[in-house]
Amino acid sequence: MARAHKKHTVAEILKRIIFITLGAALMGVALEYFLVPNSMLDGGITGISIVLSSITPLPLSVLIFVINLPFLFIGYKQIGRTFALSTLYGIAVMSLTTAILHHVEPFTHEKILAVLYGGVLLGAGVGLAIRYGGALDGTEIVAILISKKTRIPVGQIIMLINVVIFTIAGFLFGPDSAMYSIFTFYIAAKVMDIVVEGLDESKSVTIISSEYEEISQAIMDRLGRPTTYFYAKGGYSNMDTQVIYCVVTRLELAKLKAMVQEIDPSAFISIQHVSDVLGGSMEKKSIH
Known part of the structure; x- marks a missing residue:
C-alpha cells in the first residue's frame, strides 16, 4: 500500500511540474512574441515589470522574477509551501523563457493579431499554472490578503490594480496601446476561465x-x-x-x-x- 501511494505522489508531482512548465512557457511566449514588441501590457506584477523595463535598463526577465519574490514569501506564509514553491518554479520558467526569446523576431507587428494570439496564449498559460496548484503573478496573493482585511472581493481588487497599471500604460505608450492591453487582458481572462473551469473566488x-x-x-x-x-x-x-x-x-x-x-x-x-x-x-x- 505504501509503495503504491509513493508512486501516485511522484506521478502527481511530475504532472504538476509538466503543466506548470508548459503554462509558464506559454506566458513567456505571449509576452515576448506578441505583447511587449507591440507595446502592450499584461496586468499585475508582470505589467509593472513591463513598465519598469521600458524606463530602466533592467531586463524584463529579471524584473519579473525579483518583484515577485516578496509576494512569494507572503504566499508561503499564508497559503503554504507547495503553492509557493510551485509558483516560484513557474515564475522562474517564465522569466527564463522571456530572457531566451527577448532578441527573437516577434511573430507579428499587426496589433489586432498580437491582441488575439497574445491574449489566448497568456490566458492558457496562466490557467494551466493555476489549475495545477501554482500561479504566475504575485497580484493574486496581494489581493487575497487585502480581501481578508477589507472584505472586498478578490476579483475587484485585482481589477482595481490593473486599472492603475493600464492607466500608466496610457501615459507611457499612448492611449492606443492601453486599449489594446485592456482587450488582451479581457481575452486572457476568458481563456483562463475555460482552462481552469471556473475562476470563482x-x-x-x-x-x-x-x-x-x-x-x-x-x-x-x-x-x-x-x-x-x-x-x-x-x-x-x-x-x-x-x-x-x-x-x-x-x-x-x-x-x-x-x-x-x-x-x-x-x-x-x-x-x-x-x-x-x-x-x-x-x-x-x-x-x-
Whole structure:
C-alpha cells in the first residue's frame, strides 16, 4: 500500500511540474512574441515589470522574477509551501523563457493579431499554472490578503490594480496601446476561465470518506480552514457517517484535493462554485 501511494505522489508531482512548465512557457511566449514588441501590457506584477523595463535598463526577465519574490514569501506564509514553491518554479520558467526569446523576431507587428494570439496564449498559460496548484503573478496573493482585511472581493481588487497599471500604460505608450492591453487582458481572462473551469473566488467542497476525522484535521492544520460535519446515512451501505463541508479559495483547491486523496484515495469529493461568501468562519486560522 505504501509503495503504491509513493508512486501516485511522484506521478502527481511530475504532472504538476509538466503543466506548470508548459503554462509558464506559454506566458513567456505571449509576452515576448506578441505583447511587449507591440507595446502592450499584461496586468499585475508582470505589467509593472513591463513598465519598469521600458524606463530602466533592467531586463524584463529579471524584473519579473525579483518583484515577485516578496509576494512569494507572503504566499508561503499564508497559503503554504507547495503553492509557493510551485509558483516560484513557474515564475522562474517564465522569466527564463522571456530572457531566451527577448532578441527573437516577434511573430507579428499587426496589433489586432498580437491582441488575439497574445491574449489566448497568456490566458492558457496562466490557467494551466493555476489549475495545477501554482500561479504566475504575485497580484493574486496581494489581493487575497487585502480581501481578508477589507472584505472586498478578490476579483475587484485585482481589477482595481490593473486599472492603475493600464492607466500608466496610457501615459507611457499612448492611449492606443492601453486599449489594446485592456482587450488582451479581457481575452486572457476568458481563456483562463475555460482552462481552469471556473475562476470563482471561493469553492465549497463536500467530502465523503470513512477517514473523515483525519481529513478534517488535515484541512484545519495544513490549510487553516475550518470544517463542518453533516450527519449522513449511506443509501447503499445503510451505515451512519459524517460528511465534511468546507470553503476554500481556488488557489487552495488543488492542494486540498491532493491532500484528501493522499489520506483516502477512494474519498468522494464534490466541488461547487461559490459566488460570494459573507460572515461565518471563512477567515483563515493561523497555521503553525
